[in-house]
Amino acid sequence: MPSAVLVKLDPTPRQERMLVAHAGAARFAYNCLLAHVKADMDARVKPEWSMYALRKWWNVNKRTLAVNADTGLPWWQEYSKEAYSYAAQCLANGLFNWSQFRHGKRYGRRVGFPAFKCKNKTRMAFAYTTGSFGIVADNPHAVRLPKVGVVHCFENVTKRVHGVHVLRMSVNKQGDGWYASLTLDKQPAGVAHAHGNVGVDLGIKQFATISDGTVIPNPHPYRTAKRKIGRLQRKLGRQQYDSHRYQQTKQHLNAQYARTRHIRLDMQHKLSTYLVRHWQSIGIEDLNVQGMVKNRRLAQAIQDAAFYQFRTLLTYKSLASNTNLVIADRFYPSSKTCSQCGSVKTKLSLTQRTYKCEHCGFELDRDLNAAINLAQLAKSALESLNARGADIRPVSNAPYRQSAMKREPSSKH
Numbered sequence: 319m320p321s322a323v324l325v326k327l328d329p330t331p332r333q334e335r336m337l338v339a340h341a342g343a344a345r346f347a348y349n350c351l352l353a354h355v356k357a358d359m360d361a362r363v364k365p366e367w368s369m370y371a372l373r374k375w376w377n378v379n380k381r382t383l384a385v386n387a388d389t390g391l392p393w394w395q396e397y398s399k400e401a402y403s404y405a406a407q408c409l410a411n412g413l414f415n416w417s418q419f420r421h422g423k424r425y426g427r428r429v430g431f432p433a434f435k436c437k438n439k440t441r442m443a444f445a446y447t448t449g450s451f452g453i454v455a456d457n458p459h460a461v462r463l464p465k466v467g468v469v470h471c472f473e474n475v476t477k478r479v480h481g482v483h484v485l486r487m488s489v490n491k492q493g494d495g496w497y498a499s500l501t502l503d504k505q506p507a508g509v510a511h512a513h514g515n516v517g518v519d520l521g522i523k524q525f526a527t528i529s530d531g532t533v534i535p536n537p538h539p540y541r542t543a544k545r546k547i548g549r550l551q552r553k554l555g556r557q558q559y560d561s562h563r564y565q566q567t568k569q570h571l572n573a574q575y576a577r578t579r580h581i582r583l584d585m586q587h588k589l590s591t592y593l594v595r596h597w598q599s600i601g602i603e604d605l606n607v608q609g610m611v612k613n614r615r616l617a618q619a620i621q622d623a624a625f626y627q628f629r630t631l632l633t634y635k636s637l638a639s640n641t642n643l644v645i646a647d648r649f650y651p652s653s654k655t656c657s658q659c660g661s662v663k664t665k666l667s668l669t670q671r672t673y674k675c676e677h678c679g680f681e682l683d684r685d686l687n688a689a690i691n692l693a694q695l696a697k698s699a700l701e702s703l704n705a706r707g708a709d710i711r712p713v714s715n716a717p718y719r720q721s722a723m724k725r726e727p728s729s730k731h
């Protein structure tokens with residue numbers, strides 16, 4: 319199973335100009351290729367839209383297309399050919415997905431025909447798949463980007479890649495700067511973990527309640543930054559569109575959004591790593607995020623918590639470290655079940671913060687009660703796994719064992 323390592327880049331001003339130019343070159347090639355496909359379709363000619371055909375067309379026509387309009391000099395050779403291949407790949411994917419959807423072979427959200435990429439609205443991105451890109455032998459804090467140079471990073475990439483072969487490196491600009499994402503051939507080897515089982519109940523006020531009694535509060539990064547973001551958005555609305563100061567405010571705004579994202583991700587990375595390092599079997603619930611977001615009073619709080627992202631982190635980390643992740647069925651009554659005697663309530667309102675059992679009189683914090691139930695689920699899954707002895711399922715099947723009825727939300731929150 320491939321995995322990825324994301325690092326923040328620290329380019330020099332010259333390198334940053336080259337990054338912007340590469341992303342621009344990719345966008346230019348994409349638009350040229352799309353215009354070519356559209357012209358063919360208008361002329362009722364069946365267009366060749368595989369990645370190879372598109373790349374070939376670009377290589378034939380780049381000498382006339384990628385030319386400076388004022389000087390007449392060609393500029394295509396100033397940038398890595400990987401930028402143009404990336405454009406061809408993006409367009410080929412877009413056309414493939416559109417045609418699959420049109421013929422009823424693809425489910426989920428509607429996929430439209432690819433659109434031209436506008437300079438101001440497109441995310442700056444390109445990727446390397448061949449050539450001498452990736453980690454640098456004598457500098458662990460840098461990555462090599464052909465035609466751009468050896469770019470310093472904010473962390474030790476060599477250590478994180480852990481000697482695994484790098485298949486692809488995509489480069490893109492996010493709100494607070496440039497990032498490189500290295501796709502690795504396989505997961506770097508995980509750490510040995512302790513034994514036992516644990517349950518984790520996810521919530522809004524407390525992000526997670528662990529069955530051993532630990533409570534992880536929700537940092538609510540968006541709620542905290544909401545006033546600041548609102549102020550910047552109003553400021554942006556008053557400014558002359560696309561002026562220098564408009565761009566400045568927009569940068570501040572993007573940095574604010576990036577900050578909220580980082581605070582959330584930091585907490586989730588720490589929690590998921592802690593869980594897979596300490597327990598052999600982890601039980602969590604399958605939250606119907608899309609359904610919950612429809613509750614307008616809770617929508618923002620739920621999106622601020624990003625449960626789906628947490629599950630994604632936990633899934634890949636448990637695969638890497640051989641941990642058994644049990645995702646409870648969406649209809650598993652983790653909150654309504656008594657963790658002492660096992661009786662199930664028919665109704666439990668959200669305002670009742672303490673679980674009181676009518677059968678055995680047991681009383682416990684609502685979230686902790688749910689977490690203990692999930693821990694028991696994780697335990698029974700582990701026991702049935704061990705009971706089968708040699709017949710242990712491959713780890714890749716483990717996270718979805720309990721979730722036959724699960725449907726993936728089509729968007730991540």
Ligand SMILES: [Zn+2]
Binds near residue numbers: 659
């Ligand atoms: Zn009870």
